[in-house]
Amino acid sequence: MDLGMKDKVAMVTGGSQGIGRAIALGLAREGVRVAICGRTPDILEATAESIESETGVRVLPVIADVMVAADLERFVQATVEEFGTVDIAINNADLITHDVGFFDLRDEDWQEKMDLKLFAPIRLTRLVAPIMQANGWGRIINIGGSSARKVHEVGWAKGATQPGLINLTKRLAWLLGRDGITVNLVEPGIVWTEGHTRTGGKSRAEARSEALAQRAEREGISYEEMDRLALAELVIGRRIESEDVANIVVFMASPLSGAVTGETILVDGGEMPTVRF
Template identity: 30%
Template sequence: MDLGLRDSTAVVVGGGGGMGLASARCLAEDGARVAVIGRTRQALDRAAADLRDRGSPDAVGLIADTVDQGQVERAFAEISDRWGGQLNILINAVGPTVRGTFDELSDADWRQAVDEGAMGMVHCVRAALPLLRAAEWARIVNFSAHSTQRQSTILPAYTAAKAMVTSISKNLSLLLAPDEILVNVVSPGSVASEALRGWAASVGVDGDDPYALMRAIDEHFGHPAHLPRAGLPSEVGPVVAFLASRRNSYMTGANVNVDGGSDFT
């Protein structure tokens, strides 16, 4: 399907790997000009080279820690200079790194989770809004998580931050509706991300086997999907790309589960 992205401009925050990179690849393959933002130069350089090979000839990777508003503003100023002060697509795929049960978490852990998981998104949307409003059409897609609807005892801070993302995104969809800027959320389920594969290795499971990974998730967390396997980042990317595209012309304020099937709504 032609998503209508030829020569559009897109920023993927957290696009150096995982589901962010999978989303950026879909945009590049449809002809979008893509910039990825992250904290690791090596990963960004690899991602930008990959995106250029896939159809985004001027793809670029920009360093910024989204917790730092100043770094975010500098990255978006560079994007504005590159693309004439306009931006069609903003995707926020960064999540908090904090893990631990309620009893284990310190105040600093909670603040870190909110800063990484929610305030980073706020900083990026704030910096991007003038560029999005200047464009002929614009979309925002933010990553939440299925744990906001199906709790895990080792993820209370992570989940709280992602719930903030969902709530703020819903509010933004209302705020930006008069500008016809569509704002949606994607909530991935058990997807074989680098973090999840790392956890699998720590419990003696092959994280590259999506069936073994789902069995381990069921055993340790009681969170099986209807499908008998974990998802792949490449299965999330096309959903994000559609929400970010001109083909999505009337969906806003939605929270889209990409989870292999579950009982929550």
């Protein structure tokens, strides 16, 4: 299917690795010119080069920390200088952090999650929405997380922050809808990206094993039983890959999704055991 996005311009925060990289690649495959940002120059530049050589589409790497307002301004400026405009903004950057309990979290841990998950999308939207309003078309997609809907003993900072992003998404959709701009949120379930590896400097498989072992201990069951349950929780019977999330994001970034706005779309392999109305 031709999504009708050729030559549009997208910005993907945290586009150098994991889900962000898959989104940037997915957009470039549709002919979208993409600017990606991240803090680690060699990884960022290698990603831009590899997407460019695979798709033949220009990918602009901009070293920027989304927690720094001036960096976000520079990211937008560099994108406009290179491509002339911004049509699509994907707020994806985040740090997958070690899960600790409420009393072990410091103020700076809470602040970091709020800066990444709320302030960065607020600031980027403030910068790109006027450009999209002038164009009469735009797509803003926030990447949340299914932890917004879960209550368990870890994941406090993301659990408390992500619902704010859902509310922000809905409000912005109402604010910007008549300007041709849709604002949606995509919530991945667990995807074994580089972020999980980085938290402990382990391979993806090791990181997954460790997380499962911790969960098995918490729930008082064997590792094997936990492994079986974790897979069985996924209604689709397999793990979710970055590309599963990226495919939905790319569609939501396309002109074909124009009648959907303010929505939260779960990409969790059916894990969430609730019905939403």
